[in-house]
Amino acid sequence: MRMTAPSEFPAAQPGQFVMVRVNDAIDPLLRRPFGIFDVGVHTPAQTGAASQPYLEMLYRVVGKGTGMLSALHDTDLLDVLGPLGKGFQLGAPGEEKIIVGGGVGLAPLYLLAKELVKQSPVRLFVGGRTRDDVLCITEFERLGVECYVATEDGSLGECGLVTEALIRRLAACDGTPRIFACGPHGMLNAVAGIAAQRNIPCQVSLEGYMACGMGACLGCVTPGHHHSNETPDYRCVCADGPVFDAAELKWEA
Amino acid sequence: MKPDLSVSIAGLELRNPVMTASGTFGYGEEFAEYVDLATIGAFVTKGLSLRPRAGNPTPRIVETPGGMLNAIGLQNVGIDAFIEKKVPFLRSVATPAIANFFGNTIDEYAELARRLDAIPEIAGLEVNISCPNVKQGGIVFGTDPQCAFQVVTACREATIKPLIVKLSPNVTDIVSMAKACADAGADALSLINTLTGMAIDLERRRPVLANITGGLSGPAVKPVALRMVWQVARAVNLPIIGIGGIMNARDALEFILAGATAVQVGTASFINPGAAQEIAEGMEKWLAENGVEDVKSLIGALEA
Ligand SMILES: Cc1cc2nc3c(=O)[nH]c(=O)nc-3n(C[C@H](O)[C@H](O)[C@H](O)COP(=O)(O)OP(=O)(O)OC[C@H]3O[C@@H](n4cnc5c(N)ncnc54)[C@H](O)[C@@H]3O)c2cc1C
Ligand SMILES: Cc1cc2nc3c(=O)[nH]c(=O)nc-3n(C[C@H](O)[C@H](O)[C@H](O)COP(=O)(O)O)c2cc1C
Numbered sequence: 062m063r064m065t066a067p068s069e070f071p072a073a074q075p076g077q078f079v080m081v082r083v084n085d086a087i088d089p090l091l092r093r094p095f096g097i098f099d100v101g102v103h104t105p106a107q108t109g110a111a112s113q114p115y116l117e118m119l120y121r122v123v124g125k126g127t128g129m130l131s132a133l134h135d136t137d138l139l140d141v142l143g144p145l146g147k148g149f150q151l152g153a154p155g156e157e158k159i160i161v162g163g164g165v166g167l168a169p170l171y172l173l174a175k176e177l178v179k180q181s182p183v184r185l186f187v188g189g190r191t192r193d194d195v196l197c198i199t200e201f202e203r204l205g206v207e208c209y210v211a212t213e214d215g216s217l218g219e220c221g222l223v224t225e226a227l228i229r230r231l232a233a234c235d236g237t238p239r240i241f242a243c244g245p246h247g248m249l250n251a252v253a254g255i256a257a258q259r260n261i262p263c264q265v266s267l268e269g270y271m272a273c274g275m276g277a278c279l280g281c282v283t284p285g286h287h288h289s290n291e292t293p294d295y296r297c298v299c300a301d302g303p304v305f306d307a308a309e310l311k312w313e314a
Numbered sequence: 315m316k317p318d319l320s321v322s323i324a325g326l327e328l329r330n331p332v333m334t335a336s337g338t339f340g341y342g343e344e345f346a347e348y349v350d351l352a353t354i355g356a357f358v359t360k361g362l363s364l365r366p367r368a369g370n371p372t373p374r375i376v377e378t379p380g381g382m383l384n385a386i387g388l389q390n391v392g393i394d395a396f397i398e399k400k401v402p403f404l405r406s407v408a409t410p411a412i413a414n415f416f417g418n419t420i421d422e423y424a425e426l427a428r429r430l431d432a433i434p435e436i437a438g439l440e441v442n443i444s445c446p447n448v449k450q451g452g453i454v455f456g457t458d459p460q461c462a463f464q465v466v467t468a469c470r471e472a473t474i475k476p477l478i479v480k481l482s483p484n485v486t487d488i489v490s491m492a493k494a495c496a497d498a499g500a501d502a503l504s505l506i507n508t509l510t511g512m513a514i515d516l517e518r519r520r521p522v523l524a525n526i527t528g529g530l531s532g533p534a535v536k537p538v539a540l541r542m543v544w545q546v547a548r549a550v551n552l553p554i555i556g557i558g559g560i561m562n563a564r565d566a567l568e569f570i571l572a573g574a575t576a577v578q579v580g581t582a583s584f585i586n587p588g589a590a591q592e593i594a595e596g597m598e599k600w601l602a603e604n605g606v607e608d609v610k611s612l613i614g615a616l617e618a
C-alpha cells in the first residue's frame with residue numbers, strides 16, 4: 062500500500078521499519094510493525110503542483126490488524142510511527158551484492174535493492190513453499206536486479222530450496238560478495254550458516270513480537286552470539302536491529 | 315485561569331500527577347525524542363536488580379483483547395551498569411526520576427535501597443514486591459503481608475529517600491498488604507502491577523508465551539486497578555499512585571477521584587510514546603473546562 066508521508070520519510074534507510082496504529086480503538090491495542098518497502102518523493106505531472114513524499118508498505122493479511130489495513134479507503138488517515146531501527150550497511154561499491162528473501166521478508170529488501178543497484182551488480186534469490194510466497198519479482202527486475210526463484214513444490218522457478226541456488230552462485234562468483242537476507246527464521250538460519258562457513262559478510266533483518274518498537278518493553282529481543290543464562294546478551298530487534306550482522310547473533314546449529 | 319496540577323507525594327513535589335510506569339518507559343532516554351520530559355510529573359525506570367538479569371526466552375509478549383501479556387522476566391542491566399551508563403542521562407533531566415527495584419532476598423532489597431539512596435540523581439525509590447522470594451521457596455513477597463512488612467522495613471532502614479511500595483494485584487486482600495507496608499514505614503503506595511494471566515494457541519495446543527503465564531496490562535485491567543485504589547485509599551492513610559490501563563486524561567482523573575494522588579501511565583506509552591505528556595495536558599484542559607482550580611480537590615472526591 063502506498064501513502065503520502067511526512068517529509069522525513071524519504072531519508073529512511075533500507076531495512077528500517079514503521080509501527081502502524083491500525084485503529085483508534087483499543088482492539089487491536091498494539092501497533093503493528095512493517096518494513097519500509099519504498100520511500101520517495103512523488104512529483105505530480107501538472108506544473109505547479111507540490112511534490113509529495115510517500116511511503117510504501119508491502120504486507121500480507123494474516124490477522125486482525127492486517128485485515129483492517131486491507132479494508133482502509135483511499136482517503137483514510139493512518140497513524141504511523143517511524144522510521145525506526147537500524148537499517149542495512151550498504152558495503153563497498155562494485156562488489157557483488159546478493160539479496161536473499163522469502164515471503165513478506167522481501168518488503169524491506171526492495172528499498173535496499175534500489176540503493177544497491179546504484180553502485181553494484183545485484184542478484185536476488187527468492188524462496189518460498191509455493192508460488193504464492195513469491196512476491197513482486199517484477200519490481201526487482203525493473204530495477205535491473207537479476208532474480209533467481211526457487212519454490213519447494215516447484216510451482217515457480219526451480220524446485221527446491223533457494224539456499225541451494227545461493228550456494229551454487231557463491232561457488233561461481235569471484236571476489237567476496239556481500240549477503241543481505243530477510244525472511245522466515247529457518248531461511249535466515251541457513252543463510253547465516255552458509256555465510257559463516259565461507260567467511261562472507263552477511264546481514265539479516267529479523268522479526269520479533271513488538272509492543273513499543275523503540276527499545277523500552279524488551280519484548281522483541283533475540284539472543285546475541287555470546288548469550289547464555291550466565292552471561293545474558295539479549296539484543297532488541299527494534300532498537301539494536303532489525304538488521305544485524307549475522308555473526309553477532311546466536312543461531313541454531 | 316490555569317488550574318493547579320501540582321501534587322506532592324511522599325515528599326516529592328510533582329508539577330503534575332502524571333508519571334510513567336516502570337518497564338514501559340525504558341530508562342527515560344528511549345523516549346526523550348517523543349516526550350518533553352519536563353511536561354510530566356516524574357518517570358520511573360525499569361526494575362533493577364543487583365546483578366544483570368537475562369529475562370525469559372521469547373515470545374515474551376502477546377496481545378489480548380484490550381490488553382497485553384508480558385513475561386519479560388525482569389531483564390535489566392543491573393545496578394552497576396545502571397549507575398555507570400544510565401544515571402548520567404538523568405543529570406540533564408528536569409523531572410524527578412524514580413528507580414524501581416527488586417531483590418531475591420530481603421538482604422538484596424536492602425542492599426539495592428542503600429545503593430540507590432546514594433545516587434543524588436534518583437529522587438525516589440519504588441520497591442517492586444511482586445517477584446518470587448527464592449530463599450523462602452517461591453513465596454512471593456507481594457502476597458504475604460508478613461513478608462511485605464519485613465522487606466519494606468529493611469528498605470526503610472536503608473534509605474531516607476521517598477519510599478514507594480508497588481503492590482501486586484494478585485492477592486485476595488489488597489488492603490492487608492497495603493496496611494503492612496504502611497506499618498513498615500512506606501511513604502506511598504503504587505498499585506497495581508500486572509495481573510497474572512495466560513494466552514493459548516488453540517491450533518498448536520500450546521501456551522503462546524514461552525513462560526506460559528505473563529502479566530496482563532492495558533485497558534483490560536483498569537476496572538480492577540480502580541477498585542483496588544479505592545479500597546486502599548479508604549483504609550490506609552498514605553498517598554497512592556494509581557496504575558492500570560490509563561490511556562487518556564479521563565482515565566487518569568477517574569483514578570484521582572478513586573483516591574489516587576498521582577497516576578502512572580504504562581502500556582499506553584507503547585502505543586503512543588507521547589501518551590504521558592498528552593494525558594497531563596488533557597487533565598489540565600479538563601480541569602479548566604470543568605471549573606476545577608486545583609487537582610488536589612479531586613483526590614478521593616468520589617461520591618459513593
Ligand atoms: C520489524 C518487522 C517488520 C515487519 N515487516 C512486515 C512487512 O513488511 N510486511 C508484512 O506483511 N509483515 C511484516 N511484519 C510482520 C507483521 O508485523 C505481522 O504480520 C502483523 O503484525 C500481524 O498483525 P495482525 O494484527 O494482522 O495479526 P494478528 O491477529 O496479531 O496475528 C495473526 C498471526 O500473525 C502472527 N504475527 C503477529 N505478529 C507478528 C510479528 N510481529 N511477526 C510475525 N508474525 C506475527 C501471529 O503469531 C498470528 O499467528 C513485520 C514484523 C516485524 C517485527
Ligand atoms: C512490558 C512491561 C514491563 C514491565 N516491567 C515492570 C518492572 O520492571 N517493574 C515493575 O514494577 N512493573 C513493571 N511493569 C508493570 C507496569 O509498571 C504497570 O504496573 C502495569 O503495566 C499496569 O499499568 P498499565 O496498564 O498502564 O500498563 C511492566 C509492564 C509491562 C507491560
Ligand code: FES
Nearest residue numbers: 274276279281299
Ligand atoms: S518492541 Fe519494545 S523493546 Fe523492541
